[in-house]
Amino acid sequence: MTRAAFLGLPVSHLFDRSNPTTNELIRMADVLEVKNPDPPSFLPPEIPRVFHWGYGVVEDDFKDQFPPVKAHLEATRPALFSCDLGPSARRHEGVMPLSPILGAKAIRERAKSNMKLLRTAYDGPVGLENYNFYPTGLYNLVCDPDFIAEFLEKFNAGLVLDLAHAAISAVNMGFDPFYYLERLPLEKVVEIHVSRPYLPAEPRRLGVDTHEYPEEREWAWLSFVLERTRRAGLKPIVLIEYYKDLEILKESMLRLARELEVPEEPAQAQNFTRLHMPPSRYAAPKRFGA
Ligand SMILES: [Fe+2]
Numbered sequence: 001m002t003r004a005a006f007l008g009l010p011v012s013h014l015f016d017r018s019n020p021t022t023n024e025l026i027r028m029a030d031v032l033e034v035k036n037p038d039p040p041s042f043l044p045p046e047i048p049r050v051f052h053w054g055y056g057v058v059e060d061d062f063k064d065q066f067p068p069v070k071a072h073l074e075a076t077r078p079a080l081f082s083c084d085l086g087p088s089a090r091r092h093e094g095v096m097p098l099s100p101i102l103g104a105k106a107i108r109e110r111a112k113s114n115m116k117l118l119r120t121a122y123d124g125p126v127g128l129e130n131y132n133f134y135p136t137g138l139y140n141l142v143c144d145p146d147f148i149a150e151f152l153e154k155f156n157a158g159l160v161l162d163l164a165h166a167a168i169s170a171v172n173m174g175f176d177p178f179y180y181l182e183r184l185p186l187e188k189v190v191e192i193h194v195s196r197p198y199l200p201a202e203p204r205r206l207g208v209d210t211h212e213y214p215e216e217r218e219w220a221w222l223s224f225v226l227e228r229t230r231r232a233g234l235k236p237i238v239l240i241e242y243y244k245d246l247e248i249l250k251e252s253m254l255r256l257a258r259e260l261e262v263p264e265e266p267a268q269a270q271n272f273t274r275l276h277m278p279p280s281r282y283a284a285p286k287r288f289g290a
Pocket residue numbers: 129162193241
């Protein structure tokens with residue numbers, strides 16, 4: 001058996017080196033996702049890394065907080081840089097905007113400026129993560145699948161598909177999660193995030209991003225997407241965004257490893273050198289080159 005995707009592990013600031021489970025989780029991963037320019041020093045250097053930044057590509061903070069990230073990217077050349085696709089305002093607190101809501105043109109201009117800044121430090125593949133929609137104005141346009149598809153095309157970026165965000169967006173906009181997933185540009189998926197959100201049973205209430213461990217509903221979303229990424233010849237990174245209990249995370253990662261198993265195909269990539277990205281004029285970092 002081989003895997004239809006790379007098994008990723010987000011490196012949480014909660015990871016405690018003295019807990020043996022931390023080491024087990026790290027050793028299970030094909031790839032580590034670092035979220036901070038100052039990651040723990042005990043991460044094994046031989047496991048490939050990608051970098052995910054918590055700021056949206058439209059935000060003022062992207063530029064303001066960039067200097068340490070720039071230094072980190074230049075020093076480590078991660079195989080993928082990702083951040084959030086949006087939001088629709090330059091400043092916010094939680095789900096509430098603190099500055100005017102931007103239209104499509106202004107959103108793209110802000111992103112262009114921040115992407116230009118990113119390219120001063122990093123020439124590798126970029127992924128952008130879908131947000132979860134709340135009706136506050138902060139998520140206008142940026143959760144619309146057509147807008148997402150156009151945006152990724154314009155910036156030559158892959159989709160970091162957060163399944164919980166997609167399901168919350170769907171429910172909060174009045175759609176079925178599978179209908180919403182189907183409308184996203186799944187042919188551009190480079191990474192998938194799995195966790196269990198709160199979705200209300202009653203209409204007119206809002207879903208919430210609770211980051212619980214995945215259950216059958218979430219595995220069904222994942223297999224729906226993996227079926228399509230496999231058909232598109234993609235091999236994304238899949239990781240679980242759950243941090244509350246490392247033993248439960250370990251169980252979830254074992255389940256994820258089973259979910260990713262597919263019969264061996266000789267032509268299929270066996271290692272991280274074949275992370276499939278959208279066509280890019282930016283060369284993959286040489287250390288991961290095939
Ligand atoms: Fe995520």
